[in-house]
Amino acid sequence: QKEVEQDPGPLSVPEGAIVSLNCTYSNSAFQYFMWYRQYSRKGPELLMYTYSSGNKEDGRFTAQVDKSSKYISLFIRDSQPSDSATYLCAIADTGNQFYFGTGTSLTVIP
């Protein structure tokens, strides 16, 4: 079983839609949760970072962590064409081990 699983998509939504991206993980020891956005031919860019259960909001982005279910989500409100990218979840334990999902490809259609 992989440490983190992510639906690869692709996901295609109309502009203005609410997008939900999700990952599940296997080890309850994981304590740090991140979402990255990767545009084509660019490196991943950190979007959100949290280490607790619950919601963290930053503008149109909300990261949600449910440690009891080992489930994390990223919500994008009022999606824009500029949000079209691949989104990667990442989780880490208290050591140096980071685990990345394989990424979900998102296209927002104008």
Place this chain on the structure above:
Amino acid sequence: GAGVSQSPSNKVTEKGKDVELRCDPISGHTALYWYRQRLGQGLEFLIYFQGNSAPDKSGLPSDRFSAERTGESVSTLTIQRTQQEDSAVYLCASSLKYDQPQHFGDGTRLSIL
């Protein structure tokens, strides 16, 4: 502000040649990571540095791959006797310390002919 810088951005070389990829981390970041990303796939961990020591080399795919880091600065990833399966984007990331979020460069796109 200076982010993680990688060079070259693109490298095309013939099978069997050696290549050296460079990473300049964000100033003050003690942790440095190398990843490989094949087309349409996720990030494959290669090696992690804390300062100039590499406590975790578990991801290096073969003894053709090696990496070093000078203090808490530049790192180089060397691939000897390149093979076609080495074609990928090689990403470098750095963080303040090991349990902090990683910040990525834009990668080196390596193509082996």
